[in-house]
Amino acid sequence: MTLEIGSALTIGLILGTVIGVAAMLIWVERRLLGFWQDRLGPNRVGPFGLFQVVADMIKIFTKEDWTPPFADKFSFVLAPAIIMTVILLSFAVVPFAPNLGIVDSNIGVLFVLAMASLGAYSVMLGGLSSDNKYALLGSLRAAAQMVSYEVFMGISLLGVVALSGSFNLREIVLAQEDMWYVLPQFVGFVIFLIAGVAESHRLPFDIPEAEQEICAGYHTEYSGMKFGMFFVGEYLGLVLISSLITVLFFGGWYGPAFLPPVFWFAIKAFAFIAFFILLRAAIPRPRYDQLMSYGWLFLLPLSLINLLVTGAIILNSQ
Amino acid sequence: MAKIIVDGVEYEANPDNNLLQECLSQGLDLPYFCWHPCMGSVGACRQCAVKQYKDADDDKGMVVMACMTPASDGSIISISDEQAKLMRERVIESLMINHPHDCPVCEEGGECHLQDMTVMSGHNYRRYDKKKRTHNNQYLGPFISHEMNRCIACYRCVRYYDDYAGGTDLAAQASHHHVYFGRHEEGVLESEFSGNLVEVCPTGVFTDKVFSEHYSRKWDLQTAPSVCTGCAVGCNTTPGERYGQLRRVVNRYNSEVNGYFLCDRGRFGFGYVNSEERLKEPAVTVNGRAESLPVGQAAEVIAQFTGEGVIGIGSPRASNEANYALRRLVGAENFYSGVADAENACNHLMLELAQDSAFCNPGIKDIEKADAILVLGEDITNTAPRVALALRQAVRNKAKSLAAANNIPAWQDAAVRELAQYDLSPLSIVSSYATRLDDIAADKYIDSLSGQVAMGCAIANKLSAQAPAAAGTDSIDAALAGKIAEQLSQAENPLIIVGSSNGNVGLVQAAANIARALHEKRQAPTALCTLMPEVNSMGLTMMTNEGQSLGAALTKISNSVATKAIVLENDLYRRASRAQVDSAFAKLESSLVLDVLPTDTTAKAHYVFPVTTFSEQESTFVNYEGRVQLSYQVHRNHSAAQPAWRWLSDASVVQINDLVADCAGDLQQFAQLPEVLPDTAQFVGGMKIPRQSHRYSGRTAMKANLNVHEPKQAVDDQSVLAFSMEGISTQKNASVLGAAWSPGWNSNQSISKFQEEVNGELKQGDTGILLIKRVANSGAYFTDVSANRRAVGDGLALSPAFQIFGSDELSAKTKAIRERMTSAYISISPQDAQTLSLQQGDQVSLNGNGAIASVCIRSQMKPGTAALYPGDNDINPHELEETVQLQSAGNKAGGTGIKGLIVSDFYEEGY
């Protein structure tokens, strides 16, 4: 057992770390939100409230796992499983450090985008199978939102792909040894960031589960651990998007040598996680139609222009 | 119809009215104090200022008092004009200068016209910081509290009490800001209608003392439309309940019956409902001891009372439903009216007259239109008080016609009174003793009952030769009879009033002869008002045949034809002699008595079932005119008491609606009965009308001491009302109007918002259904008019006397009423008193049979006659003969004596 790409130990380590981090984010998010709102956040369970996660886990496991009698049982159970699966699968191609990763795939970017597209099914199925009008509305919104923002997400990445000349995420990181792509591809970074928030339907783009309007949207009928999987799935998405931003625009594991590469990766990823939480604390939710028109009328042209300009510069420099 | 323009909006108006009345009729908000819909305008309070413009070009206008300005065609006025608004605000500020800081401890608070008008006028900050003038209060008797500090000197009280109700002991005293409204000295307010001061006074000077003893704010009372059960007039009332107790009764407007006013018996005589002595559970007498009977066994008991040998004795104080349920249970031929034989005969004769098209039976509103009135033998003030108040208005028709001739509008109250002075329409009273209406009577004739009958016959004979002059008419003052006949025949709306409380058929026959003679002359239906003594006397009469009297029932029992009897809400010891009833009970195998309170009759019964009172059940009553009215349940009874009809009916009868429908199908006379039930189709989605106001307080705390988990609201499966705050507002259907309330109008003055027009019918209103159909004119005079009912012996000719407080069985069980009641008394003339050497207040024994009464010497009694008031059944009048001999019984202390008795001809000497 060695710590190398694709070894069983690596896979176990990454899987454990990713899920552990996602779970801890429950506590991190609540405390950070607390501080940003001049509160304390959960600080009662264990030191600094760290065991809040444990308490929440115990609670969620012991809650009644109820399946509504009117729901479509099969897809109702399937939906939360899909979201967990596809996001965890996405982590397979993420290069955490020079020797840390699961697969070194030369179609890494495409794989991530493909998995993100599959995530839409989870939300769709969850909403449809619930046979609940709020859930249905939520899943319709989710489907439209995810399908739309995938387009810009993909296009915004093409600049990075064009610069590095590869779809392999590891090679994209390696191509950033001298200069992070955030500088030449700043517009692409911004678009990817926004699209990433929309993809993981985090606030302020949590329109599919907008509490004030449609209860909890597509997971209205979910409870117990099935709800927990959606919940953790969301945090996993958050970790994934942060990792991808790190990989694609911020040079992955590169950093001054006094820290090992994986730490640099972790620091960068956590900075983005914190940024996503700050978005939640600060920015109000737009209306559904604003979100859609913003995407199609602003982000799409912008990402296309970005691609064109990038292409033109590359052609010019050759 | 005139057109008036108010703030730029054109309205149809009646030019005979004033602007204030027309503005209120249109639903506009205009403050006022001294004006009252029934009493016209005097322009005293200066509160209803509006700006009037000469024409469309006039932009200055001038401020006028709306109540003193006719609503003439083309009037242009503005209520919202700044100058007018400022005037109203300043006027109320000056009225409020001396008003004390009393609202929290004032019974009027929350339904105070002064509060409403202050808010409406916009005066909200006190600028005056000098000393307030104060007054001392007076004790005004057990009904009314006095708090003169609160007075704003609108003069409504004296205008009502003196001018409208004919009182003499309340007056405005002193002058300028010292003006004081009270009696010359402390003492009981004598008028039988003093209770209306509470509603007439726009603020808290006169408040309801009975209500104050267990006070609740108006918004906290659970109310429902109800009908007064004090007498046969059937005034509409709104009883209010809180914490399971009936708290008060206030007037409920009915344009055809009581209008704005009630008598004090109706207003204050409800306390028996809260009595500790109420029967609470079914009881059975085992070995002479009463034991409680499980409610579940009631049906078995009722089952014993079916089949052969069972009779039912109904009651004139029970509802139509209760009487009908009993009649159906025992069979029509076994149902008896339970009314004393003499009265029963009168009632049936009056029912017969009610079907004759030669006559019409006037309601209160029609009585107020009469311009010549003859009251034959009935002491109206004490047996049907609201009619007496109406007569006081009727005699003012002379004044109104004089005013019309002089072009003075009828609403110019002071001017009309000034013009007419003491000129009144003729009222003639034939009675056994001086009545409380004598002050407005043009002629009065006091005699024994047979003398009164003779007088009646003489008048009829003067009007038409066909009408027989009864024997003994020779001794009658023929000139007086001629004068009365003349007055009646010259009148446009003559009115004859007679009643059955004397139990004298001759009087009714004589009255009918007079009315028939007038009908012959006028060729138009003549108003013949036939008064009965109790709330449902007419309904019961319509349900029985003439032969089905109490006497017939008792005979049937003593002949052992009947072995079992059910007695419905009836104390037989008040209707027949003790010996007769005792022997009947001795013969009975089994008896069942249903009643509200324990009586001598319930003490004799084998089974006693408790029943609910008027406020605890939904019921219909037929008043003296044959007007049937629906009285809703106000609150629930928490004991085992049930409506009598429910005890007496099988399980298939769920609501009174079922009984009403059956009764209408069964009895031709009651065919229209179901029309009094509200049309449920108007209530969308089964929504009900709330009994509680929209601001009913304490729902989550009232019963929290018993259990913090609030019980579910009680469900009313009987009526269209609900025991809750929830449902559609009463505004939508004023016919089911409990407490009147309108935004900004918390007092009873809000009633104008529910009327089609001021003094008009309630919107979508329900004034009751007249059941009796006038079939044909029989045309025949009664030829054998006889006054005598029992054997005549030596002594004084005896006639019955009545008291408003005491003659009604149930109200006499009320604490406040008891304070105004006297012991049994016998009225005699000063001459007879001298002969018998009796002093005022002495105790005498009647015929030496042990019945003791106080002597009441009255200066206007005819020598040789006596009038007996039996007290609250202290004396059984059915045991006495037509004449009575008095023996002094020494000064035995007995009850209150005649202390506090209010009669107009009290013989003061030596007392």
Added chain:
Amino acid sequence: MLKLIQDTLISQVVTLWTVFRHLFVKTDTVEYPDEQPYMFPRWRGRIILSRDPDGEERCVACNLCAVACPVDCIALQKAEKDDGRWYPEFFRINFSRCIMCGFCEEACPTHAIQLTPDFEMAEYKRQDMVWEKQDLLIDGTGKYHDYNFYRVAGMSIKDKDKGEALNEAKPIDVRSLMP
């Protein structure tokens, strides 16, 4: 265009920065029950009934608190003492319904009902949240020390006849002819 950028982009960034800075601001949370918070005198907590400066019950049972109460959790019944004072025969507050809105205090014309800073009212049995007059009535004047309703009201009570209240003239002698 600049304005658009100002309104959209810049304002969002400023928002984010403003919120972010709160990471370094002291929190407002007081760690009750380890630490007792300071309760302001006008805090709306447990309700009491106070007495006037003479030591008599201030409540005159006018029912205004009951009608102002949005959850209808106050019930009382008026009674009258021999000296003419109105007082509540019973006065019941169902604290399990009370929302501490303070409307009753605002409605009270005699300063009788007052809300206090005490908020620690938990009970194991809901029934214990129903408080009667003996539980509510305190032996002091509460927040308002000098107010005495009967000294300004026009009703006469023992020791205060007509004309003896604040700003009252002596009663009129109706039979006097003097102006």
